Amino acid sequence: MKIATWNVNSVRTRAALVADFLAREQPDLLLMQEIKCEAHQFPGDVFEAAGYRAAIVGQKSYNGVAVLSREAVDIRERALPGEAEGSASRYIEVELRDLIVGNLYLPNGNSGGDEGFRAKLDWMGKLHDHAAGLLDADRDFMLAGDYNVCPTDADYAKGALAATDALVRPESRAAFRALIWLGLTDALRALQPTETLYTFWDYQAGAWQRDRGLRIDHALVSPRVSERLESVVVAKGERDKVQPSDHVPVVVVIGG
């Protein structure tokens, strides 16, 4: 099974690029974040032509997540369990062939001062509790998307972020480690432990040309799924296209 995650930074602006990616990669699932539109504005026809249907949790202007699939999937959740009613559209969870797949867009945490940062940590706590529940239920799962966390200093280029940035603050990293310590595996690092790998390059200051990137898009998998990992690849070429997203896809292949 091939599952890709991609923060597309507006699905309407990126529809043609996404359709091209689908045609080349043929993933079973594409998890998209920051679609930046409501369901009725979603360019579903473009993806239907490529053989994909969509499960959408949309929102006007900001956030929004969607899952594209070739087969029908069961939608398990349309928000992270425990999130406040009417909260931002940051989570959708589907099930395909006994695999639970959560698609997440974690709060950045740099806006809104201390309260904004605390909201990021609260969200990570709810994700932790949800993951713990899935492990208790002995389910196989992947939680993938834009985590907005660089787990270690090896996960961002020198000078790309201040030490006080919410993406690298110790509390953010501790919350990410807490997910790992549940027994989850960072799929990319499991297969490429020492490579310099980034999934985001800012539009500003020639970050792409200077390779000043961040690794903030992650796929965490449950123990049995970690043993089925066949390949995990960063589709870096997507950053070099005309009018690209500032993020690139991470593509995970699971055997068995």
Added chain:
DNA sequence: ATGGCACGGCAACCGTGA
């Protein structure tokens, strides 16, 4: 050098992103 660029909304810039 703490700003640069891109997005949506909505019709001039502004909030947000990372």
